[in-house]
Amino acid sequence: MKVKYIYQQFISHISIIIVAFLVLSLIFTQYVENLVYENKTEELISYGDNILRDLDRGSERPDQVINQYARVLFGRDIQFSVFDENIQLLNPIRWRGPAIEFTEKEWRKLTNGEPIVMKYDLERYDRAVTLVALPYLEQGRFIGGILLTSPIGGAREMIAEINKYLFYTVLIALAVSFLLSWLLSRIHVNRIKKLQEATSMVSAGDYTVKVPSSDFDEIGELANDFNSMVGRLNESKSEIERLEHRRRQFMSDVSHELRTPLTTISGMIEGLKNDMIPEAEKERGIQLVSQETKRLIRLVNENLDYDKIRSNQVQLFKEDIELIEVLEVIQEQLEMQAEERGNTIEVDAEPSAVVHADYDRLVQILINITKNSIQFTENGTIRLRGRMDGNMTVIEIEDTGIGIEPSEIEKIWDRFYKADLSRTSNPFGEFGLGLSIVKQLVQMHDGKIQVESEQGRGTKFVIELPFR
Incomplete structure (x- = not known):
């Protein structure tokens, strides 16, 4: 009942x-x-x-x-x-x-x-x-x-008289209590009913609803918690919608990026198969197929790396590494790509600077950030610096490129985010996964990464890793 x-x-x-x-x-x-x-x-x-x-x-x-x-x-x-x-x-x-x-x-x-x-x-x-x-x-x-x-x-008789007046007093008190109890009950029920109606609205998908709150009693505290919960749900909904939008954009970009190299590869294979390509152009065609294949492999690897990191399937093998040697390796690997955009890479590190990290993952971090700097710098300079600061190893990668708007800085770590959507044909980090992987790998090393940027004057990434 x-x-x-x-x-x-x-x-x-x-x-x-x-x-x-x-x-x-x-x-x-x-x-x-x-x-x-x-x-x-x-x-x-x-x-x-x-x-x-x-x-x-x-x-x-x-x-x-x-x-x-x-x-x-x-x-x-x-x-x-x-x-x-x-x-x-x-x-x-x-x-x-x-x-x-x-x-x-x-x-x-x-x-x-x-x-x-x-x-x-x-x-x-x-x-x-x-x-x-x-x-x-x-x-x-x-x-x-x-x-x-x-x-x-x-x-x-006197006691009976007293009881009679006491009975009248009880009746009057009950009448007053009846009204007060009904009033208080209505007030509490109305407050609970508002929470119930708000809960129904939330279950229907409306995360903007609010209920009157106070610190007067437990119902008021419940209303505070409810408003806080709805606020977080609304933020989560906005975040989900934002990520869904990026996911759709990502899929659109991926489809576009996959279509181009696959079309190129398919066309070149058909041309070679049917002897439709002159002999002088065959070697160039094969080189183009190789480049497009590497491009597809890079996309697949970035996605696999990200999923492995998120599912804690990556195991680190940390060792002491001389920082200047790692930075010089990065300089040699990316020097040609930098020259294609008119950039130079400079290395400035303390000879005694040492980093305690997984070598392969450290190289992956630095290559991703340096490629990002090359991508958004033209006829400029990318500087790789390293030093010791107490028990921390500090690595800085600074460029003189176009910079990042202040409102965009925190978004660059998102999985599907790209700071410049017009540059989807760029061969470096075009799918918005590189910096997201970088942040995950830095955190796996118990370190932290920060970015400082001024639009039109360049960007600087600062990585701090604990030395044992």
């Missing part, structure tokens, strides 16, 4: 209030009743002590003392009787109270000089009374006693 949350809240509030009022009413009623009985008992004991004390003072005329008190107490609806050790009444006037009857236990207690106090006794008398019996001692010897009784009807 489904029960709405507002009803659960309301019922729980009212139940707690009702139970609290009932317990409070019972405790208060019992307290007032005990207080009334105790006051009545103290009053009877006080009258009894006074009567016995006056009997001691005027022992020659006990009937006079009894008569004086009888007239006063009977008017207050208090009956008393004085009796001797044989339970014979000493009252000179007619006794209007109940017969004097004691149980064996009560009589033994009384004769031992102990008073008897009972709040009420419905079995012994025809109505509820407060009963007090006091011993009358003479030089420590029991010679009689006094019995005082007073009906508790008036006290009960």
